[in-house]
Amino acid sequence: MSQNKYQIPSIHKAINVLELLKQQESLTLKEIKQELDMPISTCYNILTTLENRGFVQRSVDTGHYSLGMTLMHFGLFIYNNIDFKKMGKHYLGKLSEEFGETAYLSIIDKSSFKGLVIERHQGDRTGLVYSRNTGDTFPIYASGTGKSLMSGLSEDELQVFFEKTEMISYTSNTITDEETLREEIKEIIKEGYAISISAYEDNVISVSSPISDSLGRVIASVSLVGPINRIDPMLDKVIYMVKKTAMDISKEIGYQ
Secondary structure, three states: OOOHHHOOHHHHHHHHHHHHHHHHOOEOHHHHHHHHOOOHHHHHHHHHHHHHOOOEEEOOOOOOEEEOHHHHHHHHHHHOOOHHHHHHHHHHHHHHHHHOOEEEEEEEEOOOOEEEEEEEEOOOOOOOOOOOOOOOEEEHHHOHHHHHHHOOOOHHHHHHHHHHOOOOOOOOOOOOOHHHHHHHHHHHHHHOOEEEEOOOOOOEEEEEEEEEOOOOOEEEEEEEEEEHHHHHHHHHHHHHHHHHHHHHHHHHOOOO
């Protein structure tokens, strides 16, 4: 028996609005109405309802609608309850124990373009390095972890990042020039890993590699962080193991 008669057309229309904003990110009421070919009053009522519940947000300055924070909270709730995080913790443990340094699993919050630590494994060899905790955020342009995440951004997303972000120096090695950072991102895409040396904290190396999903999209990054004097003598092995860890996790979640 067809289930069409049990479906609610207005909910389909609301979902169509959300899917359209996912594809085109920011649109006016008129543009949404035209794209979805629906009456202006219906479109307005749907947008008003979605805005009231936080599923979309409207810019006071431009009147453009975009996806709201409620969707991000739902997404993070789902994300935190899938096996990916548990799986990542297992691989982080192996990586951390291999070198005695701290390993991290991080994602990017595209609403703020900041990195977010979702899992970590503390190394045995503590000291000298600032340790981020689960839930901490960090500037993506000033760390190997963040640059791995940036390697998965589209050109449009990169442009928004550069427009929204004031890149300040944390150390003398922090890259704050757009052209230089873009060139480094291209190299990360080519080589499959990122290295950050004293860019966020003096005398610290971060080696990171992006994690891809079944569609080849960068969804997270794995990194190993430690003092230069301990990481540098075994840098080649660290790079190999970090890349391998990222690939192992990627394969576990369907990347071919």
